[in-house]
Amino acid sequence: MARSPQKKTSPPASGNAVTADLVAVLVAVTDGAPKIVTIAGGSALPSGPFEFTHRSLQTALRAWVEAQTGHPLGYVEQLYTFADRGRSGDAKGPHSVSISYLGLTREDRVGEGFEAHWSGWYDYFPWEDHRAGAPACLARIIAPKLKAWAKAAASPTLQRERWQRCAITFGLDNRDWNEELVLQRYELLWEASLIPEAGRAHGREAPLVPGKPMTADHRRILATGIARLRAKIKYRPVVFELMPAEFTLLQLQRSVEALAGRLVHKQNFRRLIEQQELVEETGAMAADTVGRPAKLFRFRHAVLAERAVAGTKLPLSRT
Amino acid sequence: MARSPQKKTSPPASGNAVTADLVAVLVAVTDGAPKIVTIAGGSALPSGPFEFTHRSLQTALRAWVEAQTGHPLGYVEQLYTFADRGRSGDAKGPHSVSISYLGLTREDRVGEGFEAHWSGWYDYFPWEDHRAGAPACLARIIAPKLKAWAKAAASPTLQRERWQRCAITFGLDNRDWNEELVLQRYELLWEASLIPEAGRAHGREAPLVPGKPMTADHRRILATGIARLRAKIKYRPVVFELMPAEFTLLQLQRSVEALAGRLVHKQNFRRLIEQQELVEETGAMAADTVGRPAKLFRFRHAVLAERAVAGTKLPLSRT
DNA sequence: CCATTTATACTCTCCGTGAGCATAAGATGG
């Protein structure tokens, strides 16, 4: 079958050499707004070449990010690896492999004086924020355009299948909204040519769909990161990487809601957090608040040892 | 911050060039035994260089596997990307990036005359099969060795933390067994130097822990694949990729149990499968069986359209 | 006919979860 791995140490075929790049989705949540680090005026994710001076990809990413922001990353996770056959079209240009990562920090941790900029992630995916109900652009713009696209299919059967996919993915026709389908939604819009990046020589005429585009496949990578994070917060205590050392339960809830793009039942949220003993009281109360003062909590770091691998739950119905 | 992506088209720094390899975990289930394609006498996973003649990594993998086995892959999913700083130690040898994939087929689909060989995956992870209760090697060999390793930690606190990790990961001290922690268990054994691959100049003396080793990090990749598959079957209808066109519910159950490494309640399994309408009766009955003949079912391929993205469930408690 | 094996139909209980009601504790403006 394939060559045996022993032969790996022989020189690679010249046609097999590629460039390895790291691309990072660096997330923070500030005042109930999920943000990501962007460069180039918000049109690209931070990326850079992988230096083989590091032991692993993960450490390479950490070192690189920390050199840029001056602060450590809380949580890092590999997202996906893409192959690009030369950015400049399919020319003979250098092939590259992009290895994308998700990283969690806090906005205030990033030092000043960097080219980095924080952008709200809903700028790129306006249809993903359902905290105030389904966004207007869904019913007003996206649904009709998808319907038109479905109708444009060859046969009636294909038309029905297309529309079914759209309806399921975007929660149309009174279906439930599934906040984890970020990537599927993006790819569906791409397939329907409603995304500038799809750019099928459309000309710059059609207003398409709202949402800021990005370079190359960066918005797809971002969609992958958002989807992964929305799934992860439901069973791993990663939200706390985005929180300050001390916080109220409402602040925690607002962060979760910001990431998930949907609201949760307050009392049930508290019940779940407390019965899992994810947090402990600091003894202090939150100052400068409206309404009854809330207790301050801190994350029980012991849970990382106790259940580093086991699960934790958040009240975001898993479909 | 990082260079802007526009610069990507400039020639890469020479120190940045790498080799891209594909590594595949190809799974089938035959007679209640999960198997994987191996080469080199079962000591390695099939791997090969990534050819940039393909549109994407995924298609490259499919084409490559299908050329080898002569049959299409049912389901393909990217696992993880590793960086190896030269297989021959940390010498100046060619750096490589290994992109690993999980692929599902059926054993009978693979044509004859290939170097490929099917190996039972529990040959590599004997401690992962809990269908007949916890394997003897867990209590007899692994637990004591882990205990010794925990005791070898510097401070009493560290000793306790180490043992807690072991107990959680391996379900010791009367804890529940979590079948998804395949990778964590492998890495823990590695950390404790109980795995030949960890080879800390141990000399070839200690019998270590049962289980066949593999080249380089191939067993780690396999662990990643098993873990991913065990997680996936719980919420996506991927088991059917491993089944023949027609099957009985018991055969389906046996396949699930083989993958998960644990038994499930028969009646509840049937209830769940049927109420989700994942299958439909073929009308025929299974022949050549002991006991009362069972109805034959086939997978309702329509569910892929109906819920390509939504969820399906199997009765494997999610922790 | 009996034991054995598998298939298949029900039932029962427990608990997690969604949802709502009620009360407490602060601030603010009259």
Place this chain on the structure above:
DNA sequence: CCATCTTATGCTCACGGAGAGTATAAATGG
């Protein structure tokens, strides 16, 4: 001081899913 607003926090209830057990049916081989 009181009314009102806002947030915090405690408690209850009903539904549904999941685990587990009981019972019966349909085949086979002695």
